[in-house]
Amino acid sequence: MRYIWTIIWALLLSNMAFYVLSSMQGGHYSFGLATVIGLILSVFVFVLGDAGIKDETTE
Template identity: 40%
Template sequence: MQYIMTFFWTFLLTEMLTYVVSSMNGSEFSFMTGLMLSILATIILFILSTLITDEHAGQH
């Protein structure tokens, strides 16, 4: 469930960001661009969450 909700919120925020940026640039909104960026951002978040564990957070 954690992975699904992480992807859902990443997808939602990335699509909003894609819409706003494309609107400001005056270009056409592309749903697939936002989808690909959200998949990439979700994978990066999962990798970072495995690299940063509780024991590493306590050391700094």
């Protein structure tokens, strides 16, 4: 379930950022490019969360 929510949030946030930045620059908004970047971002978060960051346990 956490993977599904990560993908949804990555897609929403990347599309929002692309839309706002393209509007500020007066450029063209590309839904496809923003979606691809969102998927790449979600894969990066999966790798970072599963392999990169370890929980520190104190005894």
